[in-house]
Amino acid sequence: MGKMRRKTRTINVGGVKIGSHFPVRIQSMTKTDTRDVRKTVAQIKELEKCGCEIVRVAVKDKLAARAIKKIKRKIRVPLVADIHFDFHLALEAIKNNADKIRINPGNISNPEHLKEIIGAAKKKRVPIRIGLNSGSLVPMDESLPAGQAGTKGRKDDSFIKTALKYIKFFEKQDFHDIIISLKSSSVPETVSVYRKLAVLCDYPLHLGVTAAGSYNTGIVKSAIGIGALLLDGIGDTIRVSLTEDPVEEVIAAKRILQAVDVRRFGPEIISCPTCGRCQVDLLRITAALESAFRGTRDEGRGTNVKIAVMGCEVNGPGEAREADVGIAFGKGFGMLFKKGKIIKKIKTRNAVKELLKCVGHKP
Numbered sequence: 001m002g003k004m005r006r007k008t009r010t011i012n013v014g015g016v017k018i019g020s021h022f023p024v025r026i027q028s029m030t031k032t033d034t035r036d037v038r039k040t041v042a043q044i045k046e047l048e049k050c051g052c053e054i055v056r057v058a059v060k061d062k063l064a065a066r067a068i069k070k071i072k073r074k075i076r077v078p079l080v081a082d083i084h085f086d087f088h089l090a091l092e093a094i095k096n097n098a099d100k101i102r103i104n105p106g107n108i109s110n111p112e113h114l115k116e117i118i119g120a121a122k123k124k125r126v127p128i129r130i131g132l133n134s135g136s137l138v139p140m141d142e143s144l145p146a147g148q149a150g151t152k153g154r155k156d157d158s159f160i161k162t163a164l165k166y167i168k169f170f171e172k173q174d175f176h177d178i179i180i181s182l183k184s185s186s187v188p189e190t191v192s193v194y195r196k197l198a199v200l201c202d203y204p205l206h207l208g209v210t211a212a213g214s215y216n217t218g219i220v221k222s223a224i225g226i227g228a229l230l231l232d233g234i235g236d237t238i239r240v241s242l243t244e245d246p247v248e249e250v251i252a253a254k255r256i257l258q259a260v261d262v263r264r265f266g267p268e269i270i271s272c273p274t275c276g277r278c279q280v281d282l283l284r285i286t287a288a289l290e291s292a293f294r295g296t297r298d299e300g301r302g303t304n305v306k307i308a309v310m311g312c313e314v315n316g317p318g319e320a321r322e323a324d325v326g327i328a329f330g331k332g333f334g335m336l337f338k339k340g341k342i343i344k345k346i347k348t349r350n351a352v353k354e355l356l357k358c359v360g361h362k363p
């Protein structure tokens with residue numbers, strides 16, 4: 001069990017509330033050209049279907065900013081406009097009904113430009129994520145050169161100092177609809193800076209390890225970085241960044257949240273790694289079980305159903321007995337356990353169907 005959740009303000013992103021009074025929200029980002037409305041809507045619909053709660057799109061020019069209005073008519077989730085370099089694009093995205101703006105002060109740092117964005121956002125009550133990246137750090141303090149290297153401690157301090165300066169600047173414009181992210185591709189740096197900032201402000205924090213990498217590497221880095229912070233009670237919305245289909249990002253995010261017991265999206269599936277004793281295709285059975293629960297919505301932290309699928313009779317009966325429902329397989333058959341008791345012997349080919357029936361899963 002992790003620590004108590006860090007207390008934050010609540011920020012409303014197009015009807016989805018972010019902050020400590022609400023579940024840690026799952027975000028992803030489309031990988032289509034935002035100007036291609038048809039393809040972008042199709043990808044967002046896929047993301048909605050698998051449980052993504054907020055979607056971000058890249059806005060690299062005015063046409064992309066204008067496409068937001070058309071995209072929004074066809075989707076249900078709130079849409080965030082990701083803006084770099086040109087503050088006009090932020091204004092255009094706000095005009096075209098973006099539910100939130102993400103700006104990177106590393107490339108939009110001119111105070112006058114920021115004031116214009118803040119003014120427009122305030123008028124339409126659009127929140128802004130101040131999304132700092134360690135690779136493009138531009139301190140609002142001329143004494144600290146951009147992308148300042150140096151010792152780890154000093155780099156962290158520079159990161160935090162820069163974030164606080166931007167926060168103060170936004171507050172000075174009487175703007176408090178802020179979410180902060182401090183991403184780095186280094187897991188230790190990410191964890192360290194978020195921990196430091198967490199005690200210095202009460203804005204919701206968007207967690208992520210930036211450019212985490214391809215499927216396996218990215219999941220490991222994100223699980224450690226995001227997971228460590230969530231266990232500290234830090235983090236209000238997460239994005240797992242993978243060089244992969246964004247649906248995989250959402251599935252990974254759900255698994256991270258479930259592993260640290262922050263949210264639950266279906267049963268915990270316990271499966272043995274298999275070995276020379278295994279006499280069934282446990283990979284196929286586990287994959288079929290996982291896919292049956294793939295799109296499961298939040299079931300709340302209290303629901304903790306365990307399903308065990310074990311390859312043989314060595315550890316099989318023990319694990320199967322400890323889970324709510326389990327199967328210990330033999331050759332061509334399996335013993336089905338429910339709440340510690342054998343309830344019947346089943347054919348291997350019926351295993352998934354029987355397990356799903358036992359936990360009352362409706363496809």
Ligand code: SF4
Binds near residue numbers: 274314
């Ligand atoms: S439960 Fe059986 S098949 Fe699975 S790893 Fe253990 S000994 Fe091997």
